[in-house]
Amino acid sequence: MRVYLDHNATSPLRDEVVEAMLRVLRGVYGNPSSVHEEGRAARAALERARESAAALLGVEAREVLFTGGATEANNTVLLGALAIHPGAARHLVTSTVEHPSVEAPLEALERAGWRVTRVGVDSEGLLDLAQLEAALERDTALVSMLWANNETGVLQPMAQIAALAHDRGIPVHADATQAVGKIPVDLGEIPVDFVSLSAHKFNGPKGVGCLIARAASAIEPILRGGPQERGRRGGTENVAGIVGLGVACELARRELAARMRDYAALRDRLWDGIQAKIPAVRRNGSVEHLLPNTLNVEFEGAAGELLLQALDVEGVAVSSGAACHSGSIEPSRVLIAMGRSPEAARGSLRFSVGHGNDAGQIDYVLSLLPDRVARARQAVGA
Numbered sequence: 001m002r003v004y005l006d007h008n009a010t011s012p013l014r015d016e017v018v019e020a021m022l023r024v025l026r027g028v029y030g031n032p033s034s035v036h037e038e039g040r041a042a043r044a045a046l047e048r049a050r051e052s053a054a055a056l057l058g059v060e061a062r063e064v065l066f067t068g069g070a071t072e073a074n075n076t077v078l079l080g081a082l083a084i085h086p087g088a089a090r091h092l093v094t095s096t097v098e099h100p101s102v103e104a105p106l107e108a109l110e111r112a113g114w115r116v117t118r119v120g121v122d123s124e125g126l127l128d129l130a131q132l133e134a135a136l137e138r139d140t141a142l143v144s145m146l147w148a149n150n151e152t153g154v155l156q157p158m159a160q161i162a163a164l165a166h167d168r169g170i171p172v173h174a175d176a177t178q179a180v181g182k183i184p185v186d187l188g189e190i191p192v193d194f195v196s197l198s199a200h201k202f203n204g205p206k207g208v209g210c211l212i213a214r215a216a217s218a219i220e221p222i223l224r225g226g227p228q229e230r231g232r233r234g235g236t237e238n239v240a241g242i243v244g245l246g247v248a249c250e251l252a253r254r255e256l257a258a259r260m261r262d263y264a265a266l267r268d269r270l271w272d273g274i275q276a277k278i279p280a281v282r283r284n285g286s287v288e289h290l291l292p293n294t295l296n297v298e299f300e301g302a303a304g305e306l307l308l309q310a311l312d313v314e315g316v317a318v319s320s321g322a323a324c325h326s327g328s329i330e331p332s333r334v335l336i337a338m339g340r341s342p343e344a345a346r347g348s349l350r351f352s353v354g355h356g357n358d359a360g361q362i363d364y365v366l367s368l369l370p371d372r373v374a375r376a377r378q379a380v381g382a
């Protein structure tokens, strides 16, 4: 049996998504820019998906820009900022726990002369709002913050972040890639200006996402070409992928409350079992401000990578935040930013539940874990 507990890395496609995509791949092959019937059918499919994304996020359809995923959406916002102010390098504010698809374009901006302030987080992974307030300057062009952390599941106080920035007339971008489909992301309630998301994190296809751009005029395309997406993203649209995204959005909207309840129950069952059966364990990140599906645990003194591999052999897929750089394993940047030691970070694993998981699977994982953790601890001691 396989037990997939790595839904924050990517998630399985729902049957409804696959079926809708197959219908498009087989029958809706027109170019959405063409004026004939085939083109109009593809255009109509795109626009239906746009309405679905808009409804999930509480925005107008015209504020939804389709991209090739969240990486492109993040790059569009951040490098678009550079394009808007050519030659006038300014200041940006972000956090120390961003995804590489935000961090890397920010580093590119720094090389081009921009200043970037990275606001720290506390031991729970929560942003320091006083530090954020102090970081906002007269020439701050944008605040870019991760809504839900991919490694810990910690949720940042987006409403307060948006209020602090907006009070000073500064627009806000939220990378909501891990939040969409797992918690409410309603821009009617929390008025951020730009939001990035990716369909494959909530049971849609890979390689397609959205940038929600409320201040539509304030972005420059990074893909220049034809007039697609109202001139904001050139290139013939990935119609089947976008239709899949639309269906994933509809399912998320309908099922959100049930998902939140069911995922949290599975996550809590896992944590309760881990605590009951395994000594010297600790949860990483705020328990209160947390995605319902994510559990990040430090198994003190264990080699996380070995544990991950041992679980994989037994059919269980989980993740560690560690990254392999030139052959050596670097501990998670996010856990280090939260003040964990490199050893503690190396002994941590992320479990992320989602569609298809059930209590029996969690119990199976719990039946394996004590022995595998003991061995992963011995490996470090040896």
Ligand SMILES: Cc1ncc(COP(=O)(O)O)c(C=O)c1O
Pocket (backbone or CB within 6 Å): 008, 009, 068, 069, 070, 071, 072, 099, 101, 146, 148, 149, 150, 175, 177, 178, 198, 200, 207, 209
């Ligand atoms: C928080 C966050 N932002 C951005 C991305 C990038 O998404 P994609 O690889 O689909 O472009 C991910 C995916 O890992 C993520 O977790």
